[in-house]
Amino acid sequence: MHPTDKFARYRRTFLKTCLPLFLGSSYFQNANAKSNEPHAPEIVGTWTAEARFFDREVRNKVGQLEARLIFDPDLTLKGQFGNSEMTPTRPKIQTSTQLQYHVLLKQSLSSFPEFRNPHLVVIVTLKGLQPIDADFHLKSRFGFDPKMRVGHFDIKQ
Secondary structure (H helix, E strand, C coil), rough: CCCHHHHHHHHHHHHHHHHHHHHHHHHHHHHHHCCCCCCCHHHHHEEEEEEEEEHHHHHHHCCCEEEEEEEEECCCEEEECCEEEEEEECCCCCCCCCEEEEEECCCCCCCCCCCCCEEEEEEEECCCCCCEHHHHHEECCCCCCCCCCCEEEEECC
């Protein structure tokens, strides 16, 4: 085989396999990039909520937990979830329609003794029917957690 044929085959293989992976990864990096400008002034303030779990067994056992979500003008989230205070946190992911927070709770929840160091992922959807719509994932860590408890905040201002 001639050396230029080897190069042509290598180039075709690269263009078919590696280039789309490279371009795709840069696309997703830009899609999840944080914006420096806060863009959700309608959520700034204090919101009270009832944390409602989706799992029927958990909901019957625990009931609804009271929550207070406080959004500062720079979109820092702080407040309370059940009997635990939230550590003030900036959005981990910020897009035009969603804010995602990875919040550490300062103490374990009495209703969930299996979560000694509770982590709370709060997903805020913007521009819905209401100024704020939020879900949560109660976890033992921010990575994969098969014991994760998922729910929704029924929010009032």
